[in-house]
Amino acid sequence: MDNHFDVIVIGAGAAGLTAGIYLSRAKVKTLILNEGTVGGQMVLTHEIANYPGVENISGYELARTMKTQAQKFGCIIKSNLKITSLDLKGEIKRVVVNNKDIYTSDTIIISTGGRSRMIGAIGEENFKGKGISYCATCDGDFFQDKEIIVVGGGNSALEEAVSLTKYASKVTIIHQFDHFQALEHYVDEAKENEKISFIMESKIIEFIGDEKLDAVKIQNQSTQEITEIKIDGVFIFIGYVPNTETLQGIIELNQWKEIVVDKDMKTNLPGVFAAGDSIQKKYRQVTTAVADGTIAALSAAEYCNNLKKELSEHELVH
Amino acid sequence: MLKTNLTHVLSEKDHAELLQNNENVMICCGRMGPMCIPVYEVMEELEGEYKNIKFADMEFDSPDAKIIRNLPEAKSFQGLPFTVYYKNGKVVKATSSIQSRDQVTAILDEHFKQPVNETTQN
Numbered sequence: 001m002d003n004h005f006d007v008i009v010i011g012a013g014a015a016g017l018t019a020g021i022y023l024s025r026a027k028v029k030t031l032i033l034n035e036g037t038v039g040g041q042m043v044l045t046h047e048i049a050n051y052p053g054v055e056n057i058s059g060y061e062l063a064r065t066m067k068t069q070a071q072k073f074g075c076i077i078k079s080n081l082k083i084t085s086l087d088l089k090g091e092i093k094r095v096v097v098n099n100k101d102i103y104t105s106d107t108i109i110i111s112t113g114g115r116s117r118m119i120g121a122i123g124e125e126n127f128k129g130k131g132i133s134y135c136a137t138c139d140g141d142f143f144q145d146k147e148i149i150v151v152g153g154g155n156s157a158l159e160e161a162v163s164l165t166k167y168a169s170k171v172t173i174i175h176q177f178d179h180f181q182a183l184e185h186y187v188d189e190a191k192e193n194e195k196i197s198f199i200m201e202s203k204i205i206e207f208i209g210d211e212k213l214d215a216v217k218i219q220n221q222s223t224q225e226i227t228e229i230k231i232d233g234v235f236i237f238i239g240y241v242p243n244t245e246t247l248q249g250i251i252e253l254n255q256w257k258e259i260v261v262d263k264d265m266k267t268n269l270p271g272v273f274a275a276g277d278s279i280q281k282k283y284r285q286v287t288t289a290v291a292d293g294t295i296a297a298l299s300a301a302e303y304c305n306n307l308k309k310e311l312s313e314h315e316l317v318h
Numbered sequence: 319m320l321k322t323n324l325t326h327v328l329s330e331k332d333h334a335e336l337l338q339n340n341e342n343v344m345i346c347c348g349r350m351g352p353m354c355i356p357v358y359e360v361m362e363e364l365e366g367e368y369k370n371i372k373f374a375d376m377e378f379d380s381p382d383a384k385i386i387r388n389l390p391e392a393k394s395f396q397g398l399p400f401t402v403y404y405k406n407g408k409v410v411k412a413t414s415s416i417q418s419r420d421q422v423t424a425i426l427d428e429h430f431k432q433p434v435n436e437t438t439q440n
């Protein structure tokens with residue numbers, strides 16, 4: 001069967017590509033199915049300076065090298081597709097892509113990672129690229145001498161707010177709580193910057209504009225008062241959510257919708273493993289995703305071998 | 319030059335020639351950045367499927383990219399990349415920021431209908 005694999009890996013970020021490298025090198029027939037761009041969050045990173053053995057590399061280059069490495073060992077990678085059905089319960093796992101292509105496997109590794117959290121306010125989708133951005137290094141220079149808002153209270157929000165003062169004439173940080181989650185030195189740096197001001201305990205509830213963003217409506221969380229502010233741009237850095245929506249009710253997730261795994265990256269379903277940012281863990285880095293991917297690959301390979309052994313013993317007996 | 323496998327538009331002259339020699343053209347004007355790379359990857363994948371369309375890229379910061387940066391259709395754009403779709407030399411659609419494969423194919427299918435394969439015609 002051409003469409004049957006030993007292992008199907010779902011997600012081609014650092015974790016999934018690493019699993020692909022290890023499995024294919026061990027001659028385990030492996031397919032990686034990826035919804036977006038190969039590389040996942042690595043592609044969002046301009047420069048990675050903490051990946052051991054490589055002094056400085058763009059996320060794109062690192063992702064491209066991992067992809068080439070996996071393909072050279074024989075791993076098949078298919079990207080920019082949609083998984084429309086997933087059956088993980090039986091002995092044979094079944095994945096349907098784009099409502100038409102069916103792939104089966106003995107084991108599955110889920111490495112679907114995470115994505116930027118959106119605010120979910122009215123108009124957010126309409127003004128993406130027309131005033132709303134999730135990437136300061138990409139779009140900062142469109143806001144030279146303009147007034148902008150940065151939404152968020154973590155390290156990324158405060159760090160990016162400071163970096164955006166290179167371009168913007170005024171940066172207002174809006175945060176939903178009365179205190180920041182960021183490390184103290186990020187908070188201090190933002191407070192010391194005279195271009196930065198703060199609106200605390202508030203949320204954006206609506207983005208307003210015609211062809212591009214003109215204003216936002218902000219609601220104070222304690223008084224419920226709503227005010228409208230004219231603004232040229234909004235940068236959103238409010239954290240990440242795991243890409244596990246399609247797994248709800250299928251596999252065990254914790255209260256934050258992260259996949260629950262043991263030390264071998266096993267989930268609660270036999271033959272199903274998980275790795276990377278989508279699992280329950282504290283530190284989310286390329287190095288930790290790569291480590292998870294390695295463990296998941298070795299565990300999945302062992303599972304496949306045991307299955308094959310059981311099958312041949314069964315054949316010998318009968 | 320952008321590190322993609324697409325045709326590179328390096329000058330205004332290249333741009334003019336590309337539009338003159340091809341009925342359907344999609345040009346993604348960006349940098350090697352996180353919002354642009356996914357669009358290039360989608361275009362590279364679609365090149366094999368949409369033979370009636372010429373897929374190209376152009377470096378956003380090259381002086382000649384003003385031919386795209388200054389398009390009236392891109393007047394409200396504030397996010398990279400600027401992606402422009404041309405039919406017979408005229409802009410039929412332009413988008414700003416990252417686009418998914420589904421979003422790109424929806425535009426291609428609307429504006430550049432593939433010719434019906436002769437063997438399937440009755």
Ligand SMILES: Cc1cc2nc3c(=O)[nH]c(=O)nc-3n(C[C@H](O)[C@H](O)[C@H](O)COP(=O)(O)OP(=O)(O)OC[C@H]3O[C@@H](n4cnc5c(N)ncnc54)[C@H](O)[C@@H]3O)c2cc1C
Pocket residue numbers: 010011012013014015016033034035036037038039040041042044045047048049050051083111112113114115243246275276277278284285286287289
């Ligand atoms: C801006 C930014 C900067 C960072 N900087 C650094 C840094 O300097 N150093 C560092 O070590 N780490 C950094 N990180 C963190 C690091 O990038 C991640 O921890 C790591 O890349 C996660 O890898 P992953 O494979 O688990 O998930 P991801 O990279 O999220 O990959 C998951 C893949 O799965 C795909 N997918 C999702 N859902 C599905 C589905 N249903 N079906 C099929 N495919 C699906 C996605 O499209 C994606 O390609 C940064 C992250 C960001 C966002």
